Each structure stands twice: as structure tokens, then as C-alpha cells.
Amino acid sequence: MALTVSELLSLLRVREERRHVFAGWSPVDGVRRIYGGQLLAQSIMAMGQTVREPHRLHSMQGYFVHPGDVAKKIRFDVHPVREGRNFSTRHVFVTQDGQAVFIGGASFQTPEGDHERLPPMPVVPPPEQMQAEADFFAREAHLLERRRSHVSLIMQLFERRSEMWRPWLDPGVRPPVNGLWCRLREPCGDDPLLCHAVLAYASDLDLMTTAMRPRGYGQMDRRARSASLDHAMWFHAPVRPDRWFYYDMTGACAMNNRGLGAGALYQDGRLVGTAMQEGLMRVGEDESLA
Template sequence: MDPTVSKLLDTLDLERIEENLYRGLSADPGWQRVFGGQVIAQALVAAQRTVPPERTCHSLHGYFILPGDPSAPIVYQVARLRDGGSFTTRRVEAIQHGRAIFTLAASFQVAEDGLSHQSTMPEVPGPNETGLGGEGAKALLAGAPEPVRRYWERPRPIEIRPVSLDHYLSDAKLAPEQRVWMRAVADIGDDPALNQAVLAYLSDMTLLDTSLFAHGLSVFDRRIQAASLDHAMWFHEPVKVSDWMLYAQDSPFSGRGRGLTRGSIFTGDGRLVASVAQEGLIRLKDRQVT
């Protein structure tokens, strides 16, 4: 298996300390802070470990309270709020150095049939037709700013191919929307809970960026301070994250130092498998930048 995926799966395989109590490590201890998607996914795994496997998560809502320390373990404490006939509710608190750094509420449901409709997947070039999907990827990145080039060339467990890189290569004020193809770089199997956890992990990738595009900025710009504040996710259909998925994002609002972004995750054949919403901090360091 690809070593980056193997490391991710090890990171999501939490150690059970005691009933309702789990411990997780960071995949990248040398980073400045823990990646938000890791904390979301680990908290979801902790909740999953206390729920019967026939009940799958249909929604989660989390708040980032403090930056995580990558060099220290994170303890996840699960509260079993409800075990009903169809739904199960859990609350998870992620703790480091005696303080909560993240809280999660998650709801699980027994599979059932019902009325069904979904929005249509946007028509975009396929993953092999994007700037990072063809042979011109190296040439495209060669002219990019060094932080942008370093980010896109870094090995990672999730392959990311934006339909367009214009937002990262220009300071033009563009529409606050983004289309990104994503997939795990190796097959992780068919386990629904694990695929959900990895989907939660990747759902935090590129999302905050979209709220900055209308201002000619990106998360790589040193003139801003950016961080995720909260994260909500709804799981609609089962998904296999080793297959290509389109993450369609838009930002309806930014202001007062915050930006809101919404995301829809589709399979390659157009099934809507998850919806996401996130508010992030986009505080200006230089008030002359608008």
C-alpha cells in the first residue's frame, strides 16, 4: 500500500484506553498544528467505535476550539447521548494538555428507504483533463509561487486535482467557487465506516480557500490569517474514496473576519454522496487588502 495512505489509516486506528475513551496520534508531528481534517476524522472514528456497525453516520457537526499540538497525543472522550430505535447520538470531546481542542456531535441511523432526489453534478473536465492531471502539470507548477508549488507537489494520502489553478496563480478577484477532483491514492477497502472517516478527513481540504477567491487571495497569502472555525457534514450515500470524487464548492458570504463555504461531493458517475459547510477565520493582517 502507498506509505502515505498506510500512515493515514494508522492515524485513524485509535487506541482504546478505556470504555468511551480513545487516543490518537498525528500523522505529521513536524507540522505547526494538527490538520483539522485529521481531528474531524479521528473524532468520528471514536464515535463509530461506540455504535453498532449497522448504524452509519448521517451527520456530524464540529467546532475547532484550540489549535492541536502535532507532537502530543489527542484523547477522545465519547458521551453516549442516545441509543434509539433508529437513531444513535454521540458527543466527542478531543482533549490535549488538559483542554478541549475540538468538539463533535454525530448522529447515526439504521439504513432505511425513503423519498429520494439530489442536485445535479456540475459539468467539468475530468480528473485527467485538469491542469494537474496531464503531462503539463510540472510546467504549470514551475511558474507558481514557491508555497503553492510546495503544497501541490507534496506527497499525501489524498490526490487532489483542481479543475482550475487560476485562483492560486493570480491575484485577480474571481468567482468564489471551486471544483476539485479527489481520491485516496490507494484502495482502502469497502468498510463503510472507514470510507466515511477518510471522506471526513478530505472534506477539510481546499474548502476554506474558496471564501478567499473573491478577494484575489488564497490560503498561501501571508497577508491573511486563516483557520477553520467549525465544520458540518451530511453523509447521503455510501462511497468508495479510492474512486475519483468531485468536490464542488462555493462561498455565499464573507465578512467580519469570517468566510462561509459550502461543498457537495459527487462520485464520478454523478451521485451526491455528501454535503459540507464550514465557516473559517479569514482575518486580514493588512487592513488595506480588501
């Protein structure tokens, strides 16, 4: 199934069924498990709809508790934890058929102060000088049909360019570093909450695989099974994900089959967001990742 940007944005705008209870759905694209970035983005949209207008999202974090099923309705129960003059805090409990899928929280703040210090982005070539994702993986495109992956969904929705692509099979041992230019293929408007939700959506795919690069297994390798465990983000400045932004990633450490990835997101030469994620990767094992 092909998914357009407008369809994605519609899915991210979860619907309030009753006070602080929201409903959402997933695209059905051949992958049974819900993409983690979708849960992050929809949770942001659910929590943000319960916060009064002056307050803007500045951080969120959460845990992926159980693999979600794309064929089932998703329920988001939002709980107001704090409703202050300057800050609002929300907790979200995400379930399917009564089973926990994701739990998380977010903090919102009224803009204040005039001091600003945002680190500049690394010196990298512009996107026009980097190789397009589809071009690099043209010889391995058949793998997307043999082993369904959320990679195909991201490729439909985002244009991405990088100097650090690696093959989906047998990439060899690489250092835990990665970087890519990214933008939505269609306009998304200027709603700050939705823009940050889309940024969270895009941030999920590559952090753990970056941290696991020194292990030498590719994203489509059937010997390796992976899952995101948690995710945290800080939103420093406004962003427009339908314009080019650069995602600079490193893998700080790996232990007990877990890898920790950290990413910095830049637009217009300045830092707009920070993301961290820990994920699980097991090799040559058939049992559940749970």
C-alpha cells in the same frame, strides 16, 4: 516527512484505551498545528466505534476550539447521548493536556425506506481532461518549504485535478467558486465508517479558501492568517474515496473576517455528501487568531 495512505488510515483508526475514551496521534510534517480534517476524521472514527453495527453515520458537526499540537497525544472522550432503535447520537470532546481542541457530535441511523432522490452532479469534464495539482503548482513548489502548509500533506495522499486552480501567491480577485476531482492515491477498503472519515478528511482544506477568493489573497500569502472555525457534514450515500469523486464548492458569504463555504461531493454522477464550513481570515495582523 512523507505520509503514505496506509499510514494515514492507521492514524485515523484511533485506539480505545478504556470504555469510550480513545487516543490518537498526528503526522509530524513540519506544520505545528493539527490539520482540521484529521480531527474531523478521527472524531468520526472514535464516535463510530461506540455505535452498534446496524447504525451508520449520516451527519456530524463540530467546532475547532484551539489549535492542536501535532507533537502531542490526542484524547477523544465520547459520550453516548441517545441509544435508540433507529438512531444513535454521540458527542465527542477532544483534548490535549486537558485543553479543549475540538468539540463535536454525530448522528447514526439504521438504513430504512426505499425512497431515494440524489441530485446529479454538475456537467464537468472528466478528471483526465483537467490539470493535475502538482503540474499547476510546479513553479511555486518552493513555497511549500518556505511556508509549511497542510497543502503538501494533501498532495502526498490525494490525486487532485481541477480547472480552477489559482496561484498560491497573488492570485487576484476571483469569484467564490471552486471545483476539483479527488481520489486517494492507494486503496482504503470498503469499511463505511472509514470511507466517510476519509471523505471528511479531504473536505476540510478548500472550503474556507473558496469563500475567501474574492479577497484576492493566496494560500501562501504571509499577509493573511486563517483558521477553520466549525465544520458540518451530511453523508447521503456510500462512497469510496479511493475512486474519483468531484467536490463542487461555493462561498455563500463573508463578513467580520469570516467566510462561509459550502460543498457538494459527487461520485458516480450522484450526490454522496454535503459539507459546510466557516473560517476566519485576517490580513496584516500579527496577533493570535484565537
